[in-house]
Amino acid sequence: xxxxxxxxxxxxxxxxxxxxxxxxxxxAAEQIxxxxxxxxxxxxxxxxxxxxxxTEALSRDDIHVAFICTENTSHEENIRQFLEAGxxxxxxxxxxxxxxxxxxxWNLAQQKGLVLHEEHxxxxxxxxxxxxxxxxxxxxxxxxxxFTGGPLKANFGxxxxxxxxxxxxxxxxxxxxxxxxxxxxxxxxxxYMKMTAHLLTQQHKPLTWIEERGPGLGxxxxxxxxxxxxxxxxxxxxxxxxxxxxxxxLLLFCRKLQGEVSAAExxxxxxxxxxxxxxxxxxxxxxxxxxx
Ligand SMILES: NC(=O)C1=CN([C@@H]2O[C@H](COP(=O)(O)OP(=O)(O)OC[C@H]3O[C@@H](n4cnc5c(N)ncnc54)[C@H](O)[C@@H]3O)[C@@H](O)[C@H]2O)C=CC1
Ligand SMILES: C=CC1=C(C)/C(=C/c2[nH]c(/C=C3N=C(/C=C4\NC(=O)C(C)=C4C=C)C(C)=C\3CCC(=O)O)c(CCC(=O)O)c2C)NC1=O
Numbered sequence: 001x002x003x004x005x006x007x008x009x010x011x012x013x014x015x016x017x018x019x020x021x022x023x024x025x026x027x028a029a030e031q032i033x034x035x036x037x038x039x040x041x042x043x044x045x046x047x048x049x050x051x052x053x054x055t056e057a058l059s060r061d062d063i064h065v066a067f068i069c070t071e072n073t074s075h076e077e078n079i080r081q082f083l084e085a086g087x088x089x090x091x092x093x094x095x096x097x098x099x100x101x102x103x104x105x106w107n108l109a110q111q112k113g114l115v116l117h118e119e120h121x122x123x124x125x126x127x128x129x130x131x132x133x134x135x136x137x138x139x140x141x142x143x144x145x146x147f148t149g150g151p152l153k154a155n156f157g158x159x160x161x162x163x164x165x166x167x168x169x170x171x172x173x174x175x176x177x178x179x180x181x182x183x184x185x186x187x188x189x190x191x192y193m194k195m196t197a198h199l200l201t202q203q204h205k206p207l208t209w210i211e212e213r214g215p216g217l218g219x220x221x222x223x224x225x226x227x228x229x230x231x232x233x234x235x236x237x238x239x240x241x242x243x244x245x246x247x248x249x250l251l252l253f254c255r256k257l258q259g260e261v262s263a264a265e266x267x268x269x270x271x272x273x274x275x276x277x278x279x280x281x282x283x284x285x286x287x288x289x290x291x292x
Contacts (some may be wrong), residue, residue, distance in 0.1 A: 002088075002257065003035040003062040007054075007078055008070030009046055012092045013037070015246045016067045017047050024247055028254035035063050058085040065257070068092065071155040072162060076101050079116070083108050088115040090253045094164040095273065097157040099281040102274060117253045118273055121245035122165035123172065126238025131223075132173060134236055138227040140174055140201065146210040146222040151191040159184075159195040160283035163211040166221070167276050170209060174201050176275055182286045191215055197283050 006016045017037065023029035036052035037043075043051050057063055058081060066082040068075055068091040076096040082089050083105065095118045096102045109116035122128060147166050156162040171177060177199040185194045192214035199207040225232045243251075255261050 002032045002064040003060070004032050004065040004067060005036050005038055005052065005057045005063050006034065006049075006067045006069060007038040007057070008068065008074070009037055009039050009041075009043060010069060010071075012246075013067070013069035014046070015244075016069055016250075017049055019244070019247050019250055020067075021047055021049070024243060024251065027251055028258055028260075029247065029250050031254060031258070032065060032250075035060070054081070058082065058087075064088060065090070071153065072097060072157045073155040076105070079105050080108070083112055083114055083116065086112060086114070088117075088257060090115075090117045090119060090250075092119045093168075094118075094157070094161045094277065094280070096277070097161050099274065099278040102277050106270060106274070115253070115256045117256055119246070119249045119253075120165065120168055121249050122169060124245045124248040126240055127235040128169060128238070130236035130238035131232075134232065135173060135225065135227065138229065140203070140205050140207075141226045141228060142206050143170075143174070143225040144208040144210070144223065145170060146208075146212065147220070148212045148217040148222075149219045150217060151213050151215060158280070158284040158287075159193060159211045159213075160197065160280035161277075163195075163209075164276055164280055166209060166211065167279060168272070170199070170207055171272060171276055171279075174205075174207065176202055177207065177279060179279060179282045179286060180206075182283050182290070184287045184291065195283075195287075199279075 004020060006013050017034060020032060020034040034049055036050050037046055038054050038057050039051060065088045068078045068089060070078055072094055075091055079089050079091055106116060145166055147163060152162055180198045180200055183196040194212040197209045199209060201207060221235060223232060223235055
């Protein structure tokens with residue numbers, strides 16, 4: 001049995017605790033039990049789980065795994081502390097807010113022989129799974145992915161990082177990308193922002209990625225993918241699944257802990273994650289250069 005701790009008790013942290021308290025039966029998730037949670041606030045027991053200090057979480061021999069569910073600006077420091085202490089880490093996306101820090105952390109994990117896993121629930125959604133099937137074998141001519149949502153709280157980082165889930169969709173669907181230009185509109189007083197990134201596939205086909213957030217904007221994705229023979233303007237509904245998104249991610253993490261994911265798969269996943277973070281970094285740099 002592996003002992004675990006959840007760090008950061010927001011939406012994601014609470015869902016992690018719920019899933020750890022009730023793992024999918026007869027699944028690999030049953031091998032992890034939760035021994036406590038860490039928060040910078042002083043909290044009552046949560047879902048029957050006790051708060052413990054960071055020092056205790058890092059030093060206890062019966063804690064082998066940390067779930068990092070804090071705001072994005074804290075991920076890097078949290079991951080490093082747990083890896084240094086010899087614990088496996090599952091971190092909610094984005095792993096960090098720069099490509100170089102992610103490379104560093106990954107090297108550290110490898111050196112220590114630990115699993116470093118970045119959650120990507122967007123890849124488990126029924127609409128994504130269906131979309132991937134629907135477009136397989138088709139030749140893209142041009143595409144657009146426009147995400148809208150409410151304003152994020154502070155400390156979620158530049159939109160290309162907080163929105164890494166959308167970039168990950170594009171990379172999984174269309175392969176490695178390059179950035180051609182970026183436009184950012186920001187109205188801080190209105191809590192409004194719109195980032196438009198122009199990307200190119202390796203076949204030089206244009207993709208536009210828009211992240212737009214503001215009060216009153218509902219969480220939604222609008223797509224327009226033009227292929228040689230067909231144009232997709234709506235996400236397919238997909239088949240609802242009995243296992244929740246975070247639970248699916250937990251199962252993947254557990255398979256990694258048990259050494260059931262092949263080296264080739266791990267390498268491909270790591271390449272994808274680092275490529276996305278590199279693109280996010282590039283998008284931020286281009287914006288900072290043009291708006292300086
Ligand atoms: N909510 C979701 O469905 C998903 C969230 N994520 C990721 O999970 C992470 C957390 O996101 P959410 O749980 O949605 O955000 P949240 O805002 O609900 O939670 C963030 C956590 O940080 C804590 N926190 C922030 N600043 C603090 C401070 N100064 N002192 C004490 N505590 C502080 C909050 O209390 C909470 O524990 C992010 O990395 C996000 O990208 C990833 C996929 C899905
Ligand atoms: C209750 C059901 C619920 C669902 C179905 C849900 C889905 C969901 N939330 C996500 C991210 C996220 N979701 C949130 C937050 C929220 N998400 C919300 O639905 C609400 C109400 C908030 C907060 C007020 C955040 C902060 C992320 C990570 C950042 C992001 O990708 O936007 C993602 C991955 C990103 C993507 O697909 O683009 C999914 C699939 N989240 C949920 O909480």
